Amino acid sequence: MASAPPPDDAPAVENGHGHDNGNGNGPSPPAKRPRAVISAAEIRAEFAHHDAAVARVNNGSFGCCPASVLAAQARWQHLFLAQPDAFYFHGLQQGLARSRAAVAALVGAGDVSEVSLVDNATTAAAIVLQHAAWSFAEGRFARGDAVLMLHYAYGAVKKSIHAYVARAGATVVEVPLPFPVASADAIIAEFRAALDVAKAGGRRVRLAVIDHITSMPSVVIPVKELVAICRNEGVDRVFVDAAHSIGQVPVDVQDIGADFYTSNLHKWFFCPPAVAFLHTRKGDPVAAQLHHPVVSQEYGNGLPMESGWIGTRDYSAQLVVSEAIDFVNRFEGGIEGIRIRNHEKVIEMGRMLAEAWRTFLGSPPELCGSMVMVGMPGCLGIESDGDAMRVRTMLRKDFQVEVPIYYNSRRVEGQEMAKDKNGDPVTGYVRISHQIYNVKEDYERLRDAVNKLVSEGFTSSKLQPSEKVLSQLKRFKKLWCDDLPANQHSLEDTVADYLGVGRVTTASAAVATMA
Amino acid sequence: MASAATPCVDAAENGAGTTVPAKQPPITDAEIRAEFAHHDRAVARVNNGTFGCCPASVLAARARWQRLFLSQPDAFYFHSLQPGLARSRAAVAAAVGAGDPSEVSLVDNVTTAAAIVMQHVAWSFAEGDFARGDAVLMLHYTYSAVKKSIHAYVARAGASVVEVPLPFPVASPAAVVAAFRAALARARDGGRRRVRLAVIDHITSMPSVLVPVAELVAICRAEGVDKVFVDAAHAIGQVRVDVRDVGADFYASNLHKWFFCPSAVAFLHIRKDDPVAAQLHHPVVSSEYGNGLPMESAWIGVRDYSAQLVVPDAVDFMTRFEGGIEGISARNHDKVVEMALMLAEAWGTFLGSPPEMCGSMAMVGLPGCFGIESDDDAMRVRTVLRDDYKVEVPIFHNSRRADEEQVMDKDANGDQVTGYVRISHQVYNVREEFEVLRDAVNKLVLDGFSCSNLRPSEKVLCH
Numbered sequence: 001m002a003s004a005p006p007p008d009d010a011p012a013v014e015n016g017h018g019h020d021n022g023n024g025n026g027p028s029p030p031a032k033r034p035r036a037v038i039s040a041a042e043i044r045a046e047f048a049h050h051d052a053a054v055a056r057v058n059n060g061s062f063g064c065c066p067a068s069v070l071a072a073q074a075r076w077q078h079l080f081l082a083q084p085d086a087f088y089f090h091g092l093q094q095g096l097a098r099s100r101a102a103v104a105a106l107v108g109a110g111d112v113s114e115v116s117l118v119d120n121a122t123t124a125a126a127i128v129l130q131h132a133a134w135s136f137a138e139g140r141f142a143r144g145d146a147v148l149m150l151h152y153a154y155g156a157v158k159k160s161i162h163a164y165v166a167r168a169g170a171t172v173v174e175v176p177l178p179f180p181v182a183s184a185d186a187i188i189a190e191f192r193a194a195l196d197v198a199k200a201g202g203r204r205v206r207l208a209v210i211d212h213i214t215s216m217p218s219v220v221i222p223v224k225e226l227v228a229i230c231r232n233e234g235v236d237r238v239f240v241d242a243a244h245s246i247g248q249v250p251v252d253v254q255d256i257g258a259d260f261y262t263s264n265l266h267k268w269f270f271c272p273p274a275v276a277f278l279h280t281r282k283g284d285p286v287a288a289q290l291h292h293p294v295v296s297q298e299y300g301n302g303l304p305m306e307s308g309w310i311g312t313r314d315y316s317a318q319l320v321v322s323e324a325i326d327f328v329n330r331f332e333g334g335i336e337g338i339r340i341r342n343h344e345k346v347i348e349m350g351r352m353l354a355e356a357w358r359t360f361l362g363s364p365p366e367l368c369g370s371m372v373m374v375g376m377p378g379c380l381g382i383e384s385d386g387d388a389m390r391v392r393t394m395l396r397k398d399f400q401v402e403v404p405i406y407y408n409s410r411r412v413e414g415q416e417m418a419k420d421k422n423g424d425p426v427t428g429y430v431r432i433s434h435q436i437y438n439v440k441e442d443y444e445r446l447r448d449a450v451n452k453l454v455s456e457g458f459t460s461s462k463l464q465p466s467e468k469v470l471s472q473l474k475r476f477k478k479l480w481c482d483d484l485p486a487n488q489h490s491l492e493d494t495v496a497d498y499l500g501v502g503r504v505t506t507a508s509a510a511v512a513t514m515a
Numbered sequence: 516m517a518s519a520a521t522p523c524v525d526a527a528e529n530g531a532g533t534t535v536p537a538k539q540p541p542i543t544d545a546e547i548r549a550e551f552a553h554h555d556r557a558v559a560r561v562n563n564g565t566f567g568c569c570p571a572s573v574l575a576a577r578a579r580w581q582r583l584f585l586s587q588p589d590a591f592y593f594h595s596l597q598p599g600l601a602r603s604r605a606a607v608a609a610a611v612g613a614g615d616p617s618e619v620s621l622v623d624n625v626t627t628a629a630a631i632v633m634q635h636v637a638w639s640f641a642e643g644d645f646a647r648g649d650a651v652l653m654l655h656y657t658y659s660a661v662k663k664s665i666h667a668y669v670a671r672a673g674a675s676v677v678e679v680p681l682p683f684p685v686a687s688p689a690a691v692v693a694a695f696r697a698a699l700a701r702a703r704d705g706g707r708r709r710v711r712l713a714v715i716d717h718i719t720s721m722p723s724v725l726v727p728v729a730e731l732v733a734i735c736r737a738e739g740v741d742k743v744f745v746d747a748a749h750a751i752g753q754v755r756v757d758v759r760d761v762g763a764d765f766y767a768s769n770l771h772k773w774f775f776c777p778s779a780v781a782f783l784h785i786r787k788d789d790p791v792a793a794q795l796h797h798p799v800v801s802s803e804y805g806n807g808l809p810m811e812s813a814w815i816g817v818r819d820y821s822a823q824l825v826v827p828d829a830v831d832f833m834t835r836f837e838g839g840i841e842g843i844s845a846r847n848h849d850k851v852v853e854m855a856l857m858l859a860e861a862w863g864t865f866l867g868s869p870p871e872m873c874g875s876m877a878m879v880g881l882p883g884c885f886g887i888e889s890d891d892d893a894m895r896v897r898t899v900l901r902d903d904y905k906v907e908v909p910i911f912h913n914s915r916r917a918d919e920e921q922v923m924d925k926d927a928n929g930d931q932v933t934g935y936v937r938i939s940h941q942v943y944n945v946r947e948e949f950e951v952l953r954d955a956v957n958k959l960v961l962d963g964f965s966c967s968n969l970r971p972s973e974k975v976l977c978h
Contacts (some may be wrong), residue, residue: 053584083554
C-alpha cells in the first residue's frame with residue numbers, strides 16, 4: 001500500500017493522481033467534485049496552532065504548515081509506530097516516490113528521476129559543495145579555480161562553501177550586490193563585473209552559487225539571466241539556492257536552466273518542517289556523481305534513492321507533498337493565486353509601513369515575492385547585527401511582534417547610505433512576509449510598535465550591555481549554560497529568559513542581586 | 516520533569532535516571548501495555564533491534580515540543596531549542612559516563628555519526644596527513660551502511676580497507692579477539708603500514724553478537740592504531756555503556772533502538788581533551804560551523820529536532836522500572852535467552868552465540884530444511900512470516916562460502932543450518948509472541964516449506 005490511510009472526511013476519489021489540471025499545481029484527482037474555495041474561517045482553523053497573541057509577519061524564516069497537512073503527517077507517523085518494519089518495506093519508498101513525482105510536476109522537471117528529497121536547502125548545498133570538494137581533491141579541478149557566490153548568500157551556504165570548496169583549494173569570489181537595490185539591471189551589472197574578476201587571468205570558474213531570492217536582505221534575483229550569462233561566460237556549473245522560492249515565485253527549472261536547483265517546501269509550500277528538493281538535469285553526467293553525505297546502503301543508487309534512505313529517522317515531512325498540493329488547490333488559482341495575492345498584500349503592507357515610518361522599501365515590487373524589506377526609522381540607531389538582534393528580541397518580548405531585522409552596513413564602498421524623511425541614515429530594515437494566515441492587524445501592530453519606540457526616543461544604544469554587565473553575564477553563562485551558542489542566543493537573553501524578565505536591560509539588575 | 520520553559524538547571528536532576536525514586540511504585544503491566552498501545556496488536560513484534568520503540572509518554576513529550584515550534588517557531592529557535600538540546604546532551608553524558616557534556620553531540624542516527632568520522636578521515640587522506648595505502652580496519656559483520664560509508668569516504672580517498680573475518684556461529688569472546696588480532700597483524704604488515712582507524716561494532720547487527728570492545732580497543736592501543744571508532748548502534752539500553760571503560764576515540768549509539776527515544780536520535784561521544792574533536796564536522800554545514808561538533812550538530816538548518824529534545828523524558832520513563840535501565844536490560848537479556856533456548860529446542864537447532872555474547876537480542880538457527888541459500892531467500896522467508904503469520908523477525912543468511920574452512924553447524928535432523936532469526940526482547944514483549952514465531956516455523960516445516968519454492972522461476976524472470 002503506497003499511501004497513508006485517508007482521513008475520515010477525504011473525498012471518495014484518491015487525491016494526488018490523475019492528469020495535471022493545467023495550472024501547474026501537479027496531478028489532481030480525475031472527475032473531481034467542485035469544492036468550494038476555502039473560507040477565511042477555515043483558514044483560521046487550519047492555523048489555529050499559531051500563537052494568536054503574536055503578530056507573525058515572518059513566514060520567511062520557518063514557514064507554516066496547515067492542520068490538515070499536519071494531520072496527514074501524523075497518519076504516516078502512526079503507521080511507522082504501529083509496525084515500523086512493514087512501513088519500511090511496503091510504505092516508505094512508495095510514499096517518497098509519490099512525493100518526488102509531485103515535486104517534479106510542480107517545478108516543470110523533465111523526469112521524476114531529476115528530483116531528490118532532502119531535509120532542507122542547507123543539506124542540498126552540502127551535497128553540491130561536497131561534490132565540488134572531491135573534484136578539487138581528485139584533481140579534476142585545479143587549486144585556485146574559482147567558485148562564485150553572492151555577498152548576500154545565506155550564512156550557512158557561505159560556511160559550506162568555506163568548509164568544502166575553499167578548504168579543498170578553490171578561490172572564492174563574492175559578488176557585491178547593492179542594497180537598497182533599484183532594479184534587476186543593477187544586480188546583473190554587478191554579477192557580470194564579479195564574473196570578470198573571477199575569470200581574470202584565464203581562471204576557470206567551476207561553480208556559481210546564485211540565490212533565487214536572497215534571505216537577508218531579501219531580494220528576488222533575475223536568476224534566468226544570470227544563468228544565461230554563466231553559460232555564455234563558460235562557468236562549469238550553476239547552483240541556484242532557491243530556498244525561499246517555491247510558493248513565492250514561479251519555479252520552472254527547465255526555464256531557469258541551472259545545473260542544481262534547490263528549494264524548501266516547508267517555507268512557502270505548506271509542508272511540515274522540514275523538506276526540500278534538489279533538482280538536477282537528467283542526462284547530466286554530474287548527477288550520478290552527487291552523493292548524500294550520510295552514506296547508507298543506497299550509496300551508488302543515485303541521489304534520489306540515497307536521499308530516500310539515510311538511516312532510521314522520521315521521513316514523514318517528506319511524505320505529505322501531495323497533501324500540501326491538495327491544500328493549495330483549495331484556494332482560488334491554487335499556488336499561483338496564493339503567491340500573487342501574497343505579493344500584492346506584502347507590497348501594500350510594506351508601503352503602509354514605509355509611509356508611517358517615513359522610510360522606503362529596500363527594493364522595487366518587481367524584485368519582491370511574498371517578502372519585502374522596509375526601512376526602519378534611522379533614529380533607532382541600529383549600528384550592528386547585535387543591535388538588530390536586540391531590537392528584534394525587544395519587539396518579540398515587549399510587543400509580541402515577530403519580524404527579522406537586517407542591519408545594512410554603512411561600510412559599502414562607494415555607496416551613500418539612504419536616508420529617511422527626517423534625514424537620518426536608514427541602517428535597519430524589517431523583512432516582512434505575507435502568507436495566507438496574515439491579517440492587516442499584524443502589520444499595524446508592527447507599525448505601532450516602531451512608532452512607539454520612536455516617540456519614546458528609543459535608540460539601540462540603550463540595549464547594548466555595559467562592560468560590567470557583560471562580564472557578570474559571562475560568569476553566569478559559565479556557571480549554568482556552557483553549551484549555549486554565543487551568536488544565536490545572547491547571554492542577556494539567557495538571563496532574561498531564566499529570570500522571566502522582559503526587557504533585557506533589567507537583566508543586569510537581576511545579575512547584580514544574584515552575585 | 517524537563518519542559519520547554521524550564522532552564523537548564525534541571526540537567527543535573529534528569530541526568531542520573533538509573534534508580535527508582537523511593538516513593539514511586541514500579542510501572543505495572545497494564546501501564547506498559549498502555550504505553551505501547553500504538554503497536555499493531557496483531558503482530559508478534561520480536562524485532563525491537565531494527566527500529567526500536569517509543570512509549571506514549573515520551574511521544575507526548577515530543578508532541579509538546581513540536582507544538583511549541585509550530586506555535587511560535589522564532590521564539591522556539593531563539594529561546595528553547597538550544598537549552599533543550601543542552602539538557603539532552605547532559606542526560607546522555609550522565610548515562611554513558613562521559614566526563615563532560617561537551618564530549619557529546621546529538622545526531623539523527625549512527626549512520627550519520629559514521630559519516631562524520633569517515634569524512635574526517637577522508638580529509639586526512641586528501642590533505643596528506645595520511646598516506647595513500649594507510650589502512651582502515653573494519654569487521655566483516657560491520658553494518659552495511661557503515662561499510663558503504665568507509666567505501667564512499669576513506670577507500671575513495673586512498674585507504675586500504677582490511678576486514679576482520681569473524682566466525683559465526685561463535686563460541687566465545689576469545690574467538691573474536693583471536694580473529695581481530697590476526698586481522699590487525701595483517702593490516703599492520705609488520706609495522707610497514709599505518710593503521711589509521713579501526714571500526715569496531717559493540718554489538719554487530721547481522722548476525723548479532725556482543726563484541727568484547729574494551730579488549731579490542733586495548734589491543735588497538737597496544738598495536739599503534741591511530742584512532743578507534745566504536746559503532747555501538749545497538750548498545751545503549753542493551754548493555755552497560757561506559758565510554759571511559761571502552762576507551763574508544765569515537766563512540767556512537769542510537770537512542771531510539773533500546774533507550775526509548777522517538778525515531779531518531781543518536782549520540783557521538785568524543786573525548787574532551789582529544790585534539791581530533793575540533794576537526795570533526797557535521798557534513799551538513801550551517802552557521803554553527805567551527806563552533807565544535809556539539810553545536811554544529813545542534814543546528815543543521817530548519818528541521819524537526821523534537822526527537823533529540825526528549826532524552827530526559829526517556830530517562831524518566833526508565834526510572835519507572837525496577838532497577839531503571841539496568842533492570843530493564845538485565846530482564847530483557849534473561850528473557851531473550853530463555854525464549855531463544857525455547858525456540859532452539861522446538862526447532863532442533865541452537866543459538867548462534869553463547870548467552871554472555873548476547874544483550875537483549877539472540878540469533879537462533881532456523882531448521883536447515885528451509886534451504887536458505889541467499890540473502891534474497893532470507894528476505895522471502897521473512898516476508899512469508901510477516902504476511903502469512905504476522906510475525907516480524909529479521910533473518911540472517913549465513914553463507915556456506917566462508918573464507919575459513921568453517922564447518923556449518925547442523926540441526927537435529929542433520930541439515931545444515933544456513934538461516935538464523937534474530938529475536939529481540941523489550942519491555943512490551945510477551946511470551947506468546949515468541950510462541951507464535953515458534954509455531955509458524957514449525958508449521959512451515961510440517962508443510963514441507965523450502966526456499967526453492969519461493970524463488971522466481973525462469974519463466975517468471977523472462978517477463
